[in-house]
Amino acid sequence: MKIIFAGTPEVALPSLRALLEGPHEVVHVVTRPDAPLGRKRVLTPSPVAALAEEAGVPTTRAARLGGETGETLAQIEADLGVVVAYGGLIREPLLSSPRHGWINLHFSRLPAWRGAAPVQHALINGDTEIGTDIFKLVAELDAGEIISIEVHPVDPDITAGELLAALAETGAAQLARTVDAIADGSATSAVQQGEPSFAGKLGLDDALLTFDTPAHELYNRYRGVTPEPGAYTLVDGARFKILRAARATETALDAGVIRLVGKRVLVGTLDGALELLRVQPAGKQAMDAGSWWRGLGADPTPRAALSSDLSATTSTEGETR
Template structure:
C-alpha cells in the first residue's frame, strides 16, 4: 500500500523504520517543524524528520494539519494514513483523505489513558500492566475501534523514558502486522470496552512531589515524570530535581517532607515509609549524587516547602 506516516518524537521512529522495511511504500512523512534545541538553540529536525531524511523520504513539516497540509497529503493519493505521536489532531476532510482512512498507534491499552501522556499517567497511577493499541482514527479523542493490542507487564523500576522505549519497539511490530492485514483485507475491528481514563499532557505541577502521599505513590510519581519534566521538590523556594530515588531500607520514620541523612542515605519522609534520594540536581547546578549534595549543605535536617 501507499502510506503517509505522521509522527514527531523518538518513540515514533521504530514504527517508521518498521514500515520502511516492510513491503509498503512510504509516500511521505508528516512531522512537526524543525525546532531550536539546547543552550545554543540550534535549529534541529524532529527525530522522525531526521529518520525520513536518512532514507530519502519526502517530508511535510507542519505545526498543524491545516488546509495546506491536507492538500499536500491528498495530492499523494495515499491508501492509508498512519499516525504515531505526531502532536496534532487529524480532522475532516483529512481524516477521510486516504482510501482506508487513518490508524493510530497509542501507548496504552485503550480505553485506559486516552490522551497525550498515557505512559506517564500509567506509571503515576501505579499500573502494573500496560501495552499498545492500534485503532482506527475517529474525530473523538482516541475513541476509534481497536484493530490490535498487546499487553506488557510494567517493569518494577521502569521510568516513563525506559517504558516508552520498550513500548515503541513492541508497538512497531504490532503496527506493521495491522498494516499488512489491512492491505490483505483481513482485519477485524472491535469497539473499545471498559472504563475510560484520560491522560492529558503532563504539567510542571504534575512533577512536584506530594510528600503527604505514601512511599509507593511518591516513587510512582518520580518514575512517571522521568526524564521529563523531572520530579522536583521545593526547599526554601528553590527547586531540587529528583533524578533517581528508591525505597528506604532503614525503618526510621520521618515526617512527610523532612530530609535527614540516615545510615549514609539521604532519606525523605512520606505519609508512610521514607524514600532515599540517590541522584539530584539543585537549581542552577549539574546533576550529582544525593550524598554529595547533602554533604555540601552541612546540616542535620531540612524541610521541604510541601
C-alpha cells in the same frame, strides 16, 4: 501499500524504521516543525524528520493538519495513513483520503488513558499492566475501533521514559504486523468497551513532589514524570530536581525531613521514605545524592516541600494582592 506516516519524537522512530524496512512504501512523512533546542535555542528537526530525510522520503512539517496543508496532503494517493506520536489532530479532508483510512499506535489499553501522555498517567495511577493498541483514527480523540491489542506487565520500578522506549520497540513490531494484515485483508476491528479515562499533557505542576503524601503515591508520581517534565521538590524553598530515586523501607523520618541513613540519603513521606539517588540543586550540575549531602557541611537540616507549605504560600500571595 503506499503509506503516509505522521510522527515527531524519538518514540516514533522504531515504527517508522519498521515501515521503511518492510514490504510497503512510505511515500510521505508528516512531522511537527523544527523546534529550538539547547541553550542557544538552535532550530532542530524532529527525530522523525531527520530519519525521513536520511531515507529520502518527502517530508511535510506542520503544527496542524487542516486547511491548505491538509488539502495538499490529501491529494497524495496513499493506501494507508499511520500515526505514532505526531502531536496534533488530523482533520478532514486528510483523515478520509487514504484508501484504508488512518491507524494510530497508542500506548495504553483503550479506552483507558486517551490523550497525549498515557504512559505517564498509567504510572502515576499505579497501573500494573499497560497495553499497546492500534486503532482506526476518527475525529473523536482516540475513540476509533481497535484492530490490535497487546498487554504488557509494568515493572514496579520503571520510569515513564524507560517504559516508553520499551513499548516503542514492541509496538513497532505490532504495527508492522497490523499493516500487513490490512494489506492482505485479514485485519478485523472491534468497538472500544468501557468508560474512558483521559491523559492530558503533563506540566511542571504535575511534577512537583510534596512529601506529606503516601510513599507509594509519591514514588509512582516520580516514575510517571521522569524524565519529562522532570520530578522536583522544593528544598528550603529552592527548586530541587530529583533525577533518580528508589523506594525505601524506613518509616522513622517525619514527612519532608531529609537525612543521611547509613550511606543513603532518605526523605520522609507520610508513611515511609524515598531514597534520593541522583539530584540537581538549583543553579548546580546534576550529582549523586551523597555528594550533594556532603556539600551541605556539618549538621545539615534540609527539608523537602509539604503541600501545606504551598498552601501557605498561595494564601500569603492572595492576601498581598
